[in-house]
Amino acid sequence: QVQLVESGGGLVQAGGSLRLSCATSGRTFSVYAMGWFRQAPGKEREFVVAITWISSMTYYADSVKGRFTISRDNAKNTVYLQMNSLKPEDTAVYYCAAATRPGVVGADTQYDYWGQGTQVTVSS
Numbered sequence: 001q002v003q004l005v006e007s008g009g010g011l012v013q014a015g016g017s018l019r020l021s022c023a024t025s026g027r028t029f030s031v032y033a034m035g036w037f038r039q040a041p042g043k044e045r046e047f048v049v050a051i052t053w054i055s056s057m058t059y060y061a062d063s064v065k066g067r068f069t070i071s072r073d074n075a076k077n078t079v080y081l082q083m084n085s086l087k088p089e090d091t092a093v094y095y096c097a098a099a100t101r102p103g104v105v106g107a108d109t110q111y112d113y114w115g116q117g118t119q120v121t122v123s124s
Contacts, residue, residue, distance in 0.1 A: 001026045001027060001113070002024060002025070002026045002027055002028060002030065002031060002098045002100070002112070002113040003024065003025045003026045003113070004022055004023070004024055004096045004097070004098060004113055004114065004115035005022070005023045005025075005115055005116070006020060006021065006022050006094065006095070006096045006115040006116065006117060006118040007020070007021050007023070007118060008020040008021050008118060009094060009118030009119045009120045010119075010120070010121070011121045011122075011123065012086055012120075012121070012122055012123070013122070013123050014086060014087055014088055014122055014123065014124050015085060015086065016086050016122070017082070017083060017084045017085075017086065018083045018086065018120060019080055019081065019082050019083070020036070020080065020081040020083070020094055020096075020118060020120070021078055021079070021080055021081075022034065022036075022078065022079040022080075022081075022096030022115060023076075023077065023078050024077045024078065024079070024098065025077065028077050030100045031053045031098050031099070031100060032052065032053060032054075032099050032100055032101055032102055033050050033051065033052045033053060033098075033099045033102075033105045033110075034050065034051055034053065034070075034072065034079045034096065034097070034098055034099075035047065035048070035049065035050035035051075035096075035097045035098075035099065035105055035106075035110075035111060036048040036049050036050070036070065036079075036081050036094060036095070036096055036097075037094070037095045037097060037108055038090075038092035038093065038094045038095065038120075039092055039093050039095070039117075040089075040091060040092040040093075043092075045095070045108055046061070047061050047105075047106040047107070047108070048060075048061050048064055048068065048081070048094070049061065049064060049068055049070045049081065050070070050105035050106065051070045051071075051072055051079065052105070053072070056072070058070055059105050059106060061106075063089075064083075064090075067083065067084050067085045067086075068081060068082065068083050068084070069081075069082040069084075070082075079096065081094070083120070086120075086122045087122060088122045088123065088124045089122075090120060090122050091120060091121050091122050092120060093117040093118065093119050093120075094117065094118050094119075094120050095114055095115055095117045096114070096115040097111035097113060097114045097115070098111060098112060098113040098114075099111045099112060100112050100113075
C-alpha cells in the first residue's frame with residue numbers, strides 16, 4: 001500500500017501561483033510514477049502532469065505546459081506541483097496519484113493509489 005496526502009490548495013487570483021505537495025508513505029519503493037490529475041465541477045477527471053520516480057521523466061498536458069512544474073524530493077518522499085500564471089479554468093480539485101507499473105502515465109487507469117484531493121480555486 002502507498003498512502004498519499006495532498007496539501008497546498010487554496011484560493012488565488014488569476015495570474016497568481018500555488019504550490020501543491022503530495023506526501024507519500026508506505027511501500028514507496030514500489031512506485032513507478034507519480035501523477036497529478038484534476039477534476040472540475042461537471043467535468044471528467046483529466047491528466048495534468050506526471051513524473052517517473054527513477055528517471056524523473058516528466059509529462060505535461062498541453063494546457064499547463066510552461067505554467068506548471070512537477071518536481072520531487074526523494075529524501076522526503078514528496079512530489080510538488082508548482083503552478084504559475086493560474087487561470088480561472090485551472091479551478092478544480094487536484095489529485096495526486098501513484099502508479100506501480102510502467103504504462104501510459106497520462107491515463108488515470110494506470111494509477112493504483114490516490115490522495116483525497118485538494119481544492120484549487122482561481123478567481124478572475
